[in-house]
Amino acid sequence: MSEVDVAIIGAGAAGLAAAAALRGAGRRTLILEAAAQPGGRARTTRPAALGGAWLDEGAAWIHMAETNPVVPMAEARRVPLKKAFRNASLMFVQGRAATATEHAEYDAASARWEAIVMAAPAVPDRALAAAIGPFRHENPWAPTIEAWEASLIQSVDAPYLSLADFRLNQLDGTNLMPPEGFGQLLLDLLLDSAGPIRVNCPATRIDWSGPHLRIDTPEGVVTAAQVIVTVSTGVLQAGGLRFTPSLPPQTAQAIDDLPMGLLSKIVARAAGADRLGMTATTHLFRRRESLSAPFLSTIAWPRGTDHVIAFVGGDAAWAVAEDPRAADSLFRAEWRAMLGSEADRIFAPGGFTTDWATDPHHLGAYSYARPGAARARALLSEPVGEGRLLFAGEACRTDGTAGTVGGAVSDGRRAAAIILGQEGTGHL
Incomplete structure (x- = not known):
């Protein structure tokens, strides 16, 4: 059994950003990632079919660069970013x-x-x-x-x-592009500061009935004072992660109202x-x-x-x-x-x-709100169980950055700020 202050489910942009912020404040964290590698839906690969050229299978552009949190991180590392969409x-x-x-x-x-x-x-x-x-x-x-x-x-x-x-x-x-792929850039910027990650280690159930949360994994039970869930709404809708007791009705409804597009x-x-x-x-x-x-x-x-x-x-x-x-x-x-x-x-x-639709760790590209569900993102971002259980990621953004890596980074930081008592429970 492992015990940490905060367990984070998912090593995508939101999970990495949340862990980095929490560890910077002295909290013990552990990221549980179901896939074989971190990065989530920002994934840079070199498919054999392309003769070794790199490809961003998912996120490729740094959207809304003027306010995107990835830009100052890249600039601090002196990563040269160039404008996208300049083609004929x-x-x-x-x-x-x-x-x-x-x-x-x-x-x-x-x-x-x-x-x-x-x-x-x-x-x-x-x-x-x-x-x-x-x-x-x-x-x-x-x-x-x-x-x-x-x-x-x-x-x-x-x-x-x-x-x-x-x-x-x-x-x-403005939309910008990194020189070696967005997925690679995300890992370069956040992986070291995010701390320990267990890959190939899916969380299958979170028991939030007691003062400490218990997370079932193939490698045993992880206990934590608080948990941040950053997996996609597609995985949540498919029952890939179960909760005991069941989630509050408004949280469950918000998940249902935010399916994954492709x-x-x-x-x-x-x-x-x-x-x-x-x-x-x-x-x-x-x-x-x-x-x-x-x-x-x-x-x-x-x-x-x-x-x-x-x-x-x-x-x-x-x-x-x-x-x-x-x-x-x-x-x-x-x-x-x-x-x-x-x-x-x-x-x-x-x-x-690309296989985002069939990849069991994602089941889609990014979330959208059903007609009539305009409040779903804000509802999903509300802490559960007196702040012991939080959801974070692009699906939670109400600032116009849903579906983006920048939005996911911001939301991971939002969840971390709530745990650290630096923000209220409302959505940023």
């Missing part, structure tokens, strides 16, 4: 490059879409799709805009997403950009012709590499989540629709698709 874009319409007129029409439609969504009544909360109204079906550019704004950025399709949650989490500001990356190696007359790091996408069609956004040859990365989100991502071959077929069909038969000649056989 190519939009395709019915198998050809879009005209200047079509680009102007798309821009005008985007402005109109945003105006409608932002002007829609916020009370009572409802689905983003309902707020869009007739424009959603009448404007030919609306399906593309909706796929961008909801399916990709929010990782969920508009009919399932809270309007209030969408409007809150707009991620305004944003997947489909990656393949390809011939150089010069073969197609493109510049490196070209961004390509095709107009979505209907609300039921899948939508992919592709970054080609990032950082001068020989591969391309396609992003697919929402229902389209879930549809191919359990079959990498289906994901690869979707990817190649999209390129054929843009470039014709040339697409078949530039790609090498095989590829790589």
